[in-house]
Every structure is written in C-alpha cells, then in structure tokens.
Amino acid sequence: MTNRYALLSLYRSLTRHRLYAALDIGGLAVGVAVFLVLGLYVRFETSFERWLPRHDQIYLIQTELHLPGSPFNGAYPASMAGMLEQLREDFPGLTGTRIRGGAGAGSVTRNGIAQREDVAQVDASFFDVFDLPMVAGDGRRALADPSAALVSRSAARKYFGSADPIGQTMTIGFDGPQVFRVAGVFEDLPANSDLRAAILTPIPRTPPPMRWDWYRWGTAAVMTFVRFPTRAAADAFAAKLPAFLKRRVGHDFGPDPNAILSLPLLPLTDLHLQPPGAESASRVAALVTLAIVGALTLLIAIVNYVNLATARAGLRAREVAMRKVVGASRGALIAQFMAEAVLASALATLVGLILTELALPFVNATAGLSLSVPYATLVPALIALAAGVGVIAGSYPALLLSRFPAAAVLASARTPGGGRAGTRLREVLVVVQFGLAIALLTGTLVLVAQTRHLRQTDLGFRRDGLLTLPSFAADDLAREQRQALLAAFRAIPGVVAVGTADAVPGDGVASATEQGGAGVDIIAMPGQPGPGLTVLRVNSGPDFFRAYAPRLLAGRLLDDAHRRDDATDWTKGKDGFNVVVDRTAVAALGFRSPQAAIGQTVGGAQPRTIVGVIEPLRFFSPRRPQSPTFYFHYPALPPRGMATLRYAGDARAVQAAVAAAWHRIAPQVPLVAEPVDRRLREFYAADDRAARLLGVGALLAVAIACIGLWGLAAFNAARRMHEIGIRKVLGASSGDIARLLTGQFLRPVVIANLLAWPLAWVAMRKWLAGFSDRIALSPLYFLTASLLALLVAVATILFQSLRASRAAPAWALRHD
C-alpha cells in the first residue's frame, strides 16, 4: 500500500512540476555522471599492470643520479644493460629479467623495407617475472633459443594473416636485421599497460657490436625487473645494493659511487605514474585534481539535491498535517517520504548511469582510451549511493514534518519552512556549493591560461616547418648512407636547411636519455668547491644553427672556418674548444652579461672558450627547468646525430620526399620522422586533457549549483508569497521586491568567494609550481570566475524574483 502510494505520489509530484523535477533529478544525474566518468578515468590510470598475475611481487630497479647541481638528477626507470648479469653473479637465485626496447624500438622487414615495430628483447627468465598469457607455444622454452621470437596475437594476424604463425620466419631489426623463427604467440597486452611489445626476442648474451656502454655504470639502456615473494625480501635485497654498487662500479664515480648513484626499487604498479628524473609529479597531480573534481561535483550535486528536496518538502507541511488528520500514523508518513525520496534518487542515479554510457564514447575518442562501465562492481555501489542520498534527502521531511502538530499547522496562516534555522542551513549549503564551483572555475581559468601560455611561449626557435628524423641516429645506418641521405634531403624542393645534432625538440638529448649523463658536461669552476657546474652538452653538426636559427645575443655562431670550433677529436680537449652557450649558462657561470662572457675561457683542465651567446633553445618539457647549455661543433657529423629539416611550403610533400629518399637509401632501417610541433604537443597533452576534463567538470558543477540556486529561489519565492503580499500592501513596488529577493540570494554567492579564493589560490599555486615557465597567479582569474558565477546566479534568480514580485498583492496575501 505504502509503496504504491509512494510511487503514485512521486509520479504526481514529478509530473506536476516537470521543469522543477527535471532540474532536480537532472542535477543529481549529471553529478553522478561526472563522478563516474572521472572515476573510471582515475581507476584506469591507477590500474596499470595490475592485470598481471603476481604484479605486487615485481619491482623495477631504477637508476637514481645525484650529481651536484645537475638538471638530470632524479630516478630514471632504466639501468645499465649488463647490470642484471652482475646482479645474478652476486645474488645467486635472483629472479629477474631485462626489457630492452619496446614501443617503436625495432623493425620488421617486409618486401625489403623495414617498418617500425614494437620489439622488445627480454631474458629467458622473462616469464618467471611477467606471466603473460600465451595463445600458442611455450614462451619460457622459446626464449631460451637465441633464434626464436614470440609475437602478440595481433602481430601474428598482421604478419601472417590466418596462417599458423608457429614455425614461420621473419626478419626483425634491433641491433641490425636478423632472421627469427616464430615459436609462440602471446595474448595482446591490455591498454592499461606501459609494456609495449608486439614481438619478444631473446636479449643477446654478449654485448652487441657498437654497444660499448653495455657495462658502463650510469647509463640507462634497459629496464631491469626483479621479483620477490614478499616486501620484506625486496627490502632486504635493496639494503644490499649500496655494497653491490661499491663492489662493482669501481672508480668511475669517485671514491664512493653511492654518493652519485643509487638503485632504488620501485613497485611495478607505481611505474606508470612515476615521473622520470627531475620532472614534477604532474601525472599524479593531474589525477588527484580530476579525482577531487569528480568528488566535488558529486558532492555539490548531492548537497543541491538534498537542499531542493527538503525545501520542496517544507511546502508539504499542510499535506502532512491533513494526512495525519485523516488517520496516517507517523510511521506511515516516514515510510512514505523515505520511499519517495529513495525512488527519486534511484531515478536520478539511473539517469546518471545512462548519461555516463552516452558520454564514454566521446571521452574515449578524445583521450584515446577504452573506458567502460564495470557493472558488476558498480551496480552495488550505485544502489548504495542512491539509497544514501535518498535517505538523507528524505529524512528531513520524514522526521521533521511528521512531527509537527497537525492542528497547529492547519490553523497557522503560513507554512512552516524550517524557520530561521532552516533558512540559515540552506544559505550555508548554497555558500558551500558556490564556493566549490567558483574554486573549480578559477582553477579552470588558470589551467587554460597556463596551457595557452606554454603553447605560445618563445622556445627560441620557430616550431612550425621543422621535421625531425630521430632514426638518423640509428646504429645500423652506415656512414655513407648518412652522407647520401643528407645530400638527398638537401635536394628536396622546399628544404631550407638540414641540421644535425644529438638533440631534437620533444625528448631532449638522445645521449642524455639513453645513456644517462653522457650529454652532460661538467665545467670546473675555479675557486668554487665541488666538481663544478653541470651543464647540458649539445653536439651540433653542420647547419644546426641554420635549421633552428637561434637569436644571437653576443659573439658569433660555430662554423667550419675556425679551427678551434671543431670538437671532433676529443684528444685535443686539453688544448680547448670554442663553444656557444645560452643565456642560462651565462647567468650560471656568473657573467654579468652575454657580452661579458665573450672570449672568456671556462672549465679548468678542459678549457672551453665562449665565442657566442644565444637565447635558450627549449627542447625539453616545460615542467623541466631550463638547464645551462653548451654547444659543441662537429663539422662532419656529431656522434648519434639526428637530423632536423627546416622547410618552407607543403609539409606533406616534404615528408613524402623524405620517406622516398629514406626507403631508397636505407631500406633496412625503419624511418622515424616527426614534425616538431607534433612532438612538442605531447608535452602539453596531459595538461590539455586535464584542462579539458577540469573545464567540463567545472562548468557542470557551476550548472548544478545554479540549478540548486534556481530551485531555492523558486521555493523561497513560493514560501515568501505571503511576505511579498504584505510588503506590497505596505507600498513596496515590484522593483523593491525583486531587489529584495535577488539581494538576499546573492549574499551567499558573494560569501562563497571567501571560501573559493583561498582554496583556488593554494591549489593553483601548487600546480603552477610544477612548471619552470609559468604565468603569474593574477587576481584577474579569481575576479573573473567570481563575476561569471555571480552573473549566472543573477540571471538564475532574477527570473524567479521578477515573477514573484509581479504577483497581485491581494492574491499573494491569500496564497499560502
């Protein structure tokens, strides 16, 4: 009986005030949807590698550098290639594997042309650590055979179609092309994995040719994973690593290698969110921000819903009194209100779930994800949410209204609306809602301004019309091929300059990231303690300065005409080389101005004479501080030089011509060519995504808060009809009434700023601190957000207030 009447009465109240019901339920539904979408994203980002069996037993051995004053300090996920071999000798029985390569690291040659492929070399013990599910073959046994390869399910389909891949051969390039026999197929790696491999081949047992750094400490060539049954065992192992380093490193790193180098263990599941090196923890910060936005939006929606539901229920005091008069017990009334409230919030939650399903395809498309609603775990949680919100929303009318003495309510000229306390509580809730909404809005404005600032910031070079070819540094490219390629590129119509250097924008210096510190130069500073100033060393080749066209502040650029500009023969280092430095280095070296640095010789026993000073060329992530940089000149080609083409005109034509030349001259090496602006975009991708999600979240939060305000204004106008009548009888004009109602409602919105500003200020200062190049936290962002919220609020309330103020006073007085 009760339930049937609850349903009926819910249906009546929803259909009688359709717009009101739509906003009420819609607000909660949108809140639920925002929370679910952001929650699914956060869940995805924190679920990396958790799909692996025994993932909690796997650790990555990081390489942590602590060079004095070096911009490269911090922990990196990679380590020396031969480290695991030495660890095995010192720790017999250690379970571990290396992963060398990964995304785009190798190639597969088909029809004589090498195509880039995700190839990883791993130890035979790989499956003892990573228990990848196999589709066919025995992975463990296969990796023991140096000529066997494992392919993923989709790679098998890609290369062999429907034919049985087992036993087939393929030419796989890593340290040079080699023929492998397919011995097994493993299941595709899921989206929530940083392991990127379509093909697994055994890691060489002896260092491959050209890999002179296989046993050189401080380099970062492979990822080394170890597995321990317990955390205690891992800790015990980690405690023995300093002694291991001291034994193995020798004197390359001074008397105590532990002062400069350490090998901390990182749980595998933390790897995805761990930023490399000195970069700030932007991924974690972005995730935490999104989680907070999701939770806050849901909170705003719940507060809003409860607020509206209780306000509306207040208007039903007379109905409750009448029900009591005709014989309803208090229990029956409580049951009715509770059932109604829970049903309404269940409806809102269901609509929220539908909105989530509708939104996910768009979110997946824009962010390149594959999120889906996990119904098995989510449905019980949603039922709990609906019940919880329903009970909170229903308890006010259920418990309070049912307690009013019926006779008093019926005799009273006005509706009990909770009195002064009720009004205060509602005002406080509006303050909380708008405070959070304004804080979110401010955060969005700052985020958008900062990402725009980064996009437009002066990098020291023009970012369009620049094509990088990292594959030009590939080991298996012969010297003659390089020269032929350079000549061919220069002949392409539209190409202005072909520069070479061991650095390209996007991921910085090849040698620095691959060899951890080889791209670093230490400049002895006479009269100062310590080994000296750590600077970035960029080895530039012909036309490097023409391709990037840096702004020259003083002196000249390096060229072939000056003998001492040539840094090719390192044995001449003691005689000294000429270098070009950037403005950051001038300041770090303590010179007053770029002019003052010209002609100065620094570096003590390795003298470098500064012949030119340029504006910094910013190749790195904007989250990384710009480091002092020295440029050396190699008239032929710098070691590990990558090519950069400066061109004018049609990008696609140039890229096509580059690809054609490459496939003609160096078909055995996969071509990697990327426009600089696309590479730079990756720096901003995470922040862009965060800005977009935060922006949408903030707008929806403000919208929900406005729905709440609208509802409260409507409720308040209804409740105060009587007062409005009295005031009009006493001579108040419509304008007076509209001003009164609007002003009263704007007060909490204005007070909300006091909550929002400090909140936004603290959060955004912390976020901006992660950038070396950042905007100032101007009061303009705060004022703009407040003004926006205020405008929306005024527009929302004004409609209600005007309508209420136009009511005829005689009608208003009779109305209750």
Place this chain on the structure above:
Amino acid sequence: MIRLENIQRRYISDEVETTALADINLHVAAGEFVAIMGPSGCGKSTLLNTLGTVDRPTGGRYMFGDRDLAALDEKELAAFRGSTLGFVFQSFNLIDELTIEENVALGLAYRKDAGDRRARVAAAMDKVGIAHRSRHFPHQLSGGQQQRAAIARAIVGDPKLILADEPTGNLDTANGEQVMSILMGLNDEGATIVMVTHSPSHADMAKRRIDMLDGRIVASAMRAL
C-alpha cells in the same frame, strides 16, 4: 475624501464568472469611521482590497481626494499605498523572521520621506502599548499583542486612511475590545478608518455602518450620537 462610482469587480476563471462587487457607490469623508458588515462572500474584503488598491476594479471610478486612481500604474499605486494607507488584517500578517520593531519599521520601509524612522517606530509602538515587546518575534507574542503590533505598523506612516479587515476576528473578547479602543482613539485623533467586521457590537462602535449582500451595498446608517 473617497469617492467610489459604479465600482465593479468580476472574477473570470474557467468559464465561471463571479461578480464580487456590483455597482458600488460609496463616499467616505475625512475623519469618518466606517464599518462594513455582511455575510461571508458578500464582497466585504473585495471592497476593502479595492479601497486599498491591492485589487483593481474591473469597472467604475475610484477617486481619492482629487486623484483618479485608475490612472496610476503599479509603481505609482505602490507609492500611494506606502504614503497614504495603513492596513490591519485579521491574521495580523506579521513577518515571522522579523522582530516586532522591524515589522513596525516595515511600514516606513518603502517611504522616501520617512524622517526620523527610529523615533516614529518607537512612537507608534508606544501608542499601542507594545514597546516592551519590540525585540520579540511575532510567535513569542499573544494574538492581541500581535494585532497591536500590526496596528502600530499600519499607523507608523501617518496614513490618511486605515483599512482594517476583521481586525478582531482572531482575538478573544478582551483583546478585541482593546484593539477596538485603539482604533477609536485613532479615529478621535483624526484618522479615517474603514473596517470590515462580523461583530455587530464592534460595528456599532463605528460612526457609520454599511451592510452588504451579494456584492451590493444594501444599507447605510449613521450611528446615533
């Protein structure tokens, strides 16, 4: 002071037409105390609301002094009410969220020429004997006290006309007598009062008594002095 000529008020809703006032002709001179009587639904309150300009007639002419009120727009009417009229209701119509003092001050809230508001509010509360309750809220007062506060609010602006809609209807005899004596005192001081009442004894306290039936004035008699 007041001249109603052929005043009509019809309500039209859902094809039903109700005539609340039909051809009302009424003159009220300054300083008069008029009581309107009649059964429920006879149009007493509608007449009072029309006099108070909170309800607009559908026909006829309402002259206040030499002003034709039909010519005023909503804003001007609001200003007119604030400066010229005082209202007393059966159900007091005090605002629960405001103190008695604030409720009384509301009578001056929409006046630009109010002068020393504080002093006028204090004087009005004194006059009706409610000053000692000035900081209380309406629900803390008895019905008689609430009605006295409502009268204080009605007179605080020195209105030319006080309109009272069953001012004793919700009060016991003693409180009713007290309210009536206040109204008579105000009348003695020169205030013009039009009062709707169900109580013949209270109607007899007025200087003139009007009887209404079905939206028409059926009798008008001066009190024998």
